[in-house]
Amino acid sequence: MNKIFGRCYSLKEIKHSYCPGCGHGIIHRLVAEVIDELDIREKTIGIAPVGCAVFAYYYWNFDVTEASHGRPPAVATGIKRCLPDKVVFTYQGDGDLAAIGTAEIIHAANRGENITTIFVNNATYGMTGGQMAPTTILGQKTATTPFGRDAKREGHPIRVCELLSSLDGACYLERVSVSNPKNVLKAKKAIKKAFENQLNNRGFSLVEVLSQCPTDWQMTPVESVKWVDEVLSKTFPLGVVKSQIKEHE
Ligand SMILES: Cc1ncc(C[n+]2csc(CCOP(=O)(O)OP(=O)(O)O)c2C)c(N)n1
Numbered sequence: 001m002n003k004i005f006g007r008c009y010s011l012k013e014i015k016h017s018y019c020p021g022c023g024h025g026i027i028h029r030l031v032a033e034v035i036d037e038l039d040i041r042e043k044t045i046g047i048a049p050v051g052c053a054v055f056a057y058y059y060w061n062f063d064v065t066e067a068s069h070g071r072p073p074a075v076a077t078g079i080k081r082c083l084p085d086k087v088v089f090t091y092q093g094d095g096d097l098a099a100i101g102t103a104e105i106i107h108a109a110n111r112g113e114n115i116t117t118i119f120v121n122n123a124t125y126g127m128t129g130g131q132m133a134p135t136t137i138l139g140q141k142t143a144t145t146p147f148g149r150d151a152k153r154e155g156h157p158i159r160v161c162e163l164l165s166s167l168d169g170a171c172y173l174e175r176v177s178v179s180n181p182k183n184v185l186k187a188k189k190a191i192k193k194a195f196e197n198q199l200n201n202r203g204f205s206l207v208e209v210l211s212q213c214p215t216d217w218q219m220t221p222v223e224s225v226k227w228v229d230e231v232l233s234k235t236f237p238l239g240v241v242k243s244q245i246k247e248h249e
């Protein structure tokens with residue numbers, strides 16, 4: 001009998017702390033599958049963020065270190081420059097990357113660091129109780145915007161891929177989601193491309209993944225995936241935002 005599905009070697013056999021329906025578990029799995037398929041487990045170093053994914057180093061079965069709030073791109077820069085043969089990636093939420101670590105991600109992208117970033121956009125600060133994030137959409141109710149985000153009071157949502165696309169050092173920027181099986185497959189393809197870019201020394205790649213946070217959105221898991229498709233992706237359109245990879249490469 002052919003085995004068509006099994007456990008990923010790059011994931012440990014332990015329970016995750018994520019809530020039911022959370023996107024983080026799916027995205028961890030996609031990263032692990034890509035690392036298995038590219039056969040780079042022995043030379044990969046991940047950088048975990050603050051936020052719900054803070055324990056990513058418990059879940060992945062390869063070297064992972066932890067950086068303080070928003071600093072994964074700076075830590076990744078140091079590791080990659082010292083150990084250029086390693087495959088180095090950061091895994092960051094929107095509070096970590098687009099609020100606390102805005103400067104780090106902009107300058108790492110601008111320098112064209114040959115690293116990969118997996119940016120998990122769930123439009124809220126998940127771990128600390130669902131406060132507004134830079135990616136919270138207009139009108140969205142959160143713990144700190146109980147009447148909905150108002151542009152005049154709290155500013156507009158930040159589109160990270162579009163923001164970084166003006167930087168010459170950014171090679172590949174794509175936004176995907178994990179809201180249904182078709183989108184999960186597309187997300188995996190994008191994550192694989194982002195790792196391949198690093199293996200081919202193409203510079204900075206970031207994949208933004210729209211991810212459901214049913215707990216802080218106060219939705220059921222089913223409602224939360226619908227909300228990603230029907231509402232969140234209107235503010236954050238899916239697709240390649242920038243690609244400097246030539247077709248023949
Ligand atoms: C400088 C600083 N700001 C804020 C916090 C609190 N804090 C820790 S995790 C976190 C939320 C991170 O949210 P996000 O990156 O969106 O990840 P998620 O939990 O949604 O996966 C915050 C605000 C902190 N510890 N230090």
Ligand code: SF4
Binds near residue numbers: 017019052127213216
């Ligand atoms: S709070 Fe949200 S992001 Fe955090 S584990 Fe729960 S569903 Fe996932």
